[in-house]
Amino acid sequence: MDLITVSVQLLNAVQYGTVLFLVASGLTLVFGILGVINLAHGAFYMLGAYLAYWIALMTGSFALAMLGGVLIAFIVGMLLETVFVRLLYGRDHLAQVLLSFGLILVIDEIRQLLFGKDVHAVAPPAWLAGSIQLTDNLSYPVYRLAICVFCLMVAAAIFFVITRTKIGMIVRAGAENREMARVLGIKFDRVNRYVFAVGIALAALGGIVIAPISTVFPGMGDGMLILSFVVVVLGGIGSVAGAAVGALLIGLTDTFGKVFFPSVSSILIYVLMAAVLLWRPSGILGRRDV
Amino acid sequence: MFEMNATRLRVWLFTLACLIAAIALPFLAPTYYVQFFAKALIMGMLAMALNLVVGHGGLVSLCHAAFFGLAGYVLALLSPRYDAASLLTTFPLAVLSSAAAGLVIGALALRTRGIYFIMVTLAFGEMLFFFFHDTKVAGGSDGIFINVRPEIAVAGRQLLDLDKPITFYFFVLACLVGVVALLTMVVRSPFGHALAAARDNERRARSLGFPIFRIRLIAFALSGGLAGVAGYLAAAQFGFVAPQMLGWHQSATVLVMVLIGGLRSVTGPLVGALVLIGLEEVLKAHLDNWKLAEGLIIIGIVVMLPNGIRQIWPMIFGSSPEVPVDAGRAEAEHAVAEARHA
Amino acid sequence: MHEIALRAECLQKRFGGLAAVRDVSIDVHVGEIHAVIGPNGAGKSTLINLLSGELFANAGEILLGATNITAFAPDRRARAGLGRAYQKTTIFPKFSVHENVRLAAQARSSAPLRMFGGVQSDTECHRRAADAIGNAGLSGRSQVIADRLSHGEQRQLEIAMVLATDPRIILLDEPLAGMGQSEAREIIALIASLKIGRAVLIVEHDMDAVFELADRLTVMQDGGVIATGLPQEVRTHPAVRAAYLGNYGDVA
Ligand SMILES: Nc1ncnc2c1ncn2[C@@H]1O[C@H](COP(=O)(O)OP(=O)(O)OP(=O)(O)O)[C@@H](O)[C@H]1O
Numbered sequence: 030m031d032l033i034t035v036s037v038q039l040l041n042a043v044q045y046g047t048v049l050f051l052v053a054s055g056l057t058l059v060f061g062i063l064g065v066i067n068l069a070h071g072a073f074y075m076l077g078a079y080l081a082y083w084i085a086l087m088t089g090s091f092a093l094a095m096l097g098g099v100l101i102a103f104i105v106g107m108l109l110e111t112v113f114v115r116l117l118y119g120r121d122h123l124a125q126v127l128l129s130f131g132l133i134l135v136i137d138e139i140r141q142l143l144f145g146k147d148v149h150a151v152a153p154p155a156w157l158a159g160s161i162q163l164t165d166n167l168s169y170p171v172y173r174l175a176i177c178v179f180c181l182m183v184a185a186a187i188f189f190v191i192t193r194t195k196i197g198m199i200v201r202a203g204a205e206n207r208e209m210a211r212v213l214g215i216k217f218d219r220v221n222r223y224v225f226a227v228g229i230a231l232a233a234l235g236g237i238v239i240a241p242i243s244t245v246f247p248g249m250g251d252g253m254l255i256l257s258f259v260v261v262v263l264g265g266i267g268s269v270a271g272a273a274v275g276a277l278l279i280g281l282t283d284t285f286g287k288v289f290f291p292s293v294s295s296i297l298i299y300v301l302m303a304a305v306l307l308w309r310p311s312g313i314l315g316r317r318d319v
Numbered sequence: 320m321f322e323m324n325a326t327r328l329r330v331w332l333f334t335l336a337c338l339i340a341a342i343a344l345p346f347l348a349p350t351y352y353v354q355f356f357a358k359a360l361i362m363g364m365l366a367m368a369l370n371l372v373v374g375h376g377g378l379v380s381l382c383h384a385a386f387f388g389l390a391g392y393v394l395a396l397l398s399p400r401y402d403a404a405s406l407l408t409t410f411p412l413a414v415l416s417s418a419a420a421g422l423v424i425g426a427l428a429l430r431t432r433g434i435y436f437i438m439v440t441l442a443f444g445e446m447l448f449f450f451f452h453d454t455k456v457a458g459g460s461d462g463i464f465i466n467v468r469p470e471i472a473v474a475g476r477q478l479l480d481l482d483k484p485i486t487f488y489f490f491v492l493a494c495l496v497g498v499v500a501l502l503t504m505v506v507r508s509p510f511g512h513a514l515a516a517a518r519d520n521e522r523r524a525r526s527l528g529f530p531i532f533r534i535r536l537i538a539f540a541l542s543g544g545l546a547g548v549a550g551y552l553a554a555a556q557f558g559f560v561a562p563q564m565l566g567w568h569q570s571a572t573v574l575v576m577v578l579i580g581g582l583r584s585v586t587g588p589l590v591g592a593l594v595l596i597g598l599e600e601v602l603k604a605h606l607d608n609w610k611l612a613e614g615l616i617i618i619g620i621v622v623m624l625p626n627g628i629r630q631i632w633p634m635i636f637g638s639s640p641e642v643p644v645d646a647g648r649a650e651a652e653h654a655v656a657e658a659r660h661a
Numbered sequence: 662m663h664e665i666a667l668r669a670e671c672l673q674k675r676f677g678g679l680a681a682v683r684d685v686s687i688d689v690h691v692g693e694i695h696a697v698i699g700p701n702g703a704g705k706s707t708l709i710n711l712l713s714g715e716l717f718a719n720a721g722e723i724l725l726g727a728t729n730i731t732a733f734a735p736d737r738r739a740r741a742g743l744g745r746a747y748q749k750t751t752i753f754p755k756f757s758v759h760e761n762v763r764l765a766a767q768a769r770s771s772a773p774l775r776m777f778g779g780v781q782s783d784t785e786c787h788r789r790a791a792d793a794i795g796n797a798g799l800s801g802r803s804q805v806i807a808d809r810l811s812h813g814e815q816r817q818l819e820i821a822m823v824l825a826t827d828p829r830i831i832l833l834d835e836p837l838a839g840m841g842q843s844e845a846r847e848i849i850a851l852i853a854s855l856k857i858g859r860a861v862l863i864v865e866h867d868m869d870a871v872f873e874l875a876d877r878l879t880v881m882q883d884g885g886v887i888a889t890g891l892p893q894e895v896r897t898h899p900a901v902r903a904a905y906l907g908n909y910g911d912v913a
């Protein structure tokens with residue numbers, strides 16, 4: 030394999046990893062802060078993609094689709110936290126799993142009612158539609174590059190918020206030691222609502238940016254949910270940096286796995302997960318005492 | 320003490336009545352209902368198997384559909400195309416494969432706790448799903464047919480043929496009784512008590528000297544094997560296996576059955592399976608968007624009946640809210656009391 | 662001098678930058694109660710956790726009798742004859758007193774993980790459990806669900822569970838914590854009876870109880886041992902007097 034192909038695959042891996050990071054960081058934040066396992070996270074990724082398709086269809090603008098999709102997801106997240114996620118606090122894991130499973134069924138049917146169950150394609154914005162010619166017979170879509178850049182920007186923003194702002198400090202305190210944070214007088218009610226809404230919005234955003242390079246189909250949320258779980262297991266629960274490491278690892282494993290071991294590529298990420306579990310059961314950047 | 324014996328007698332009589340009704344069913348009901356009931360019993364078996372780890376072990380597993388489906392695939396792969404497979408070889412092989420998968424996945428997943436455990440089991444379950452979905456081993460995403468159901472034949476003479484609906488039904492019933500007996504025995508044994516102890520207080524159980532990891536691993540593999548029993552029967556019944564059989568939605572649905580039936584008893588999940596499958600059937604018959612209703616009902620059940628449908632009784636009749644403890648435990652305590660008085 | 666039941670040599674435990682236990686060596690003899698005292702955060706609980714295996718030492722060795730148990734997991738140490746009670750009561754709250762103690766006896770029975778036959782068939786187990794319950798002063802309470810017990814009774818239950826595992830050495834972390842005067846008297850008498858044929862290591866803040874019970878005393882501060890010996894020697898040790906002046910005035 031020559032250098033150009035390697036770099037193209039590397040770009041693919043990074044692009045895949047960054048989208049994965051968006052979705053998984055939402056999931057890990059909700060775990061870390063709310064202490065809730067939300068199986069419906071993937072459903073919001075799927076919903077984001079369908080929203081993007083629908084808004085783009087209505088308005089003809091991908092930018093509007095993105096903005097509208099994220100906004101709608103955020104609002105839905107706020108509402109859901111108030112009426113639904115509340116039911117999950119303090120319940121055991123089994124109840125959380127089943128409540129969010131019920132939510133998946135509901136979301137799937139709502140999607141069915143609103144958008145049907147057809148498979149759709151979404152056009153990228155016109156100014157990102159082209160390709161960059163790398164060699165005579167190799168080109169790279171500009172939109173994929175744009176995804177990389179955009180997702181890295183979002184990732185940087187997330188890290189900035191978490192490491193540099195007061196909100197972020199609260200969030201970290203909550204993830205580290207919830208009891209301690211409560212004693213220090215941090216009110217989790219509002220924090221919870223925003224964190225959940227942001228988590229949902231990140232999942233939807235992942236679905237929106239992926240829509241133009243993948244197809245939009247009903248089952249897309251499930252695959253993403255599993256991948257996000259693997260990312261979180263690799264990186265360590267509640268750790269956004271861990272999610273970044275995990276997402277990148279999966280991006281690389283999956284992309285290069287498809288190149289080198291095409292027949293078993295879908296199994297490789299699980300092998301990776303098994304290896305990490307043997308090596309560090311609480312994740313690469315997870316706290317050891319889990 | 321007299322009251323205690325009366326309760327026990329009632330339980331036995333009730334069990335006996337259920338068994339007699341189940342045996343009488345194929346002679347009274349049309350074949351369709353017999354098949355439907357057999358399917359429900361098979362799912363009940365899966366739910367009971369799962370409950371060994373969920374209810375008694377406190378481990379929420381989301382990969383039991385994979386053990387279920389794996390056994391089905393083993394049967395499909397071992398079945399000759401135009402001939403019946405031998406029940407005596409394929410059945411143990413299928414069950415052992417599922418137990419082995421349980422052993423491997425359990426050994427990895429049990430290194431983690433809580434939320435991690437859920438995610439890891441889900442992921443490994445999906446790994447098996449993708450294995451059958453993406454590779455050409457067994458028909459890929461289209462699945463694979465089992466054209467002739469397995470049989471027991473000795474020297475060319477057919478002794479048991481699962482192709483006959485009645486024979487199949489009674490075979491399922493026999494397996495069910497076997498699974499219930501085995502699970503009851505395990506739950507009441509020292510092993511079962513140690514498993515429950517590890518669920519209630521892992522730290523204490525360990526510092527008393529119980530090897531927690533080994534106990535849970537054995538339970539997980541056993542539960543995987545029993546899920547395999549159900550999977551083998553399901554594959555034989557439908558004559559077809561597809562990757563969806565291993566999907567995690569299936570696992571989650573079975574978890575719902577477990578919750579409906581109650582976590583603390585052996586046969587509760589069987590009741591849960593009958594309730595949920597019956598409910599699905601009714602919803603499917605009357606609603607286009609039946610999954611919406613099912614989702615809402617699941618949410619309602621989890622919110623309002625955290626201890627399953629046995630809660631409904633006191634809710635309606637306003638009697639003691641004290642949920643009866645696991646029959647096995649009550650019995651053990653009863654025996655203890657007797658031993659003390661002696 | 663009695664035979665040594667448990668010996669720790671140069672144990673070290675670091676939490677990040679903090680050396681919670683450093684260079685601690687301790688011998689616990691059969692037939693003796695060895696008390697470990699020290700101010701809050703001295704590293705006493707950490708020491709017990711190192712001995713019981715719940716934490717692994719960064720350095721040092723632990724011998725149980727002649728067996729080197731440094732690398733043993735907690736359950737294996739328990740099976741080797743080490744029993745412990747926790748600073749915060751740690752029982753099976755939803756089980757009856759008898760079931761709690763029976764489980765402890767089961768853990769040390771000949772077939773602790775037998776999968777066939779009910780638990781009631783192991784009469785030896787039941788007898789050991791009943792004995793332990795009696796010795797811990799809980800006879801008559803054995804059918805009560807554990808979380809309905811009073812705090813003092815729960816501590817008794819914990820000791821009963823330890824007894825039922827038939828240990829060679831018992832580690833007790835603040836068994837008198839949060840206990841009323843009369844409850845404490847009962848537990849003190851119970852603890853005093855534990856040393857017959859066994860070794861006992863106890864961590865306790867109640868100095869009256871410590872000086873009543875202890876045959877040997879080790880004083881810890883900031884993760885290290887500052888004095889060890891017979892109670893009357895330690896009482897007059899200058900470093901101990903200095904360490905305790907702020908906390909208890911005069912020791913005892
Ligand atoms: N898991 C842990 N991680 C980090 N630091 C710890 C941990 N456990 C204990 N420590 C620290 O180690 C030191 C010793 O703690 P330890 O609990 O052993 O003290 P102690 O002597 O038992 O105190 P007390 O009398 O209050 O029970 C303390 O400074 C404590 O904060």
Ligand SMILES: [Mg+2]
Pocket residue numbers: 705706707748
């Ligand atoms: Mg302490």
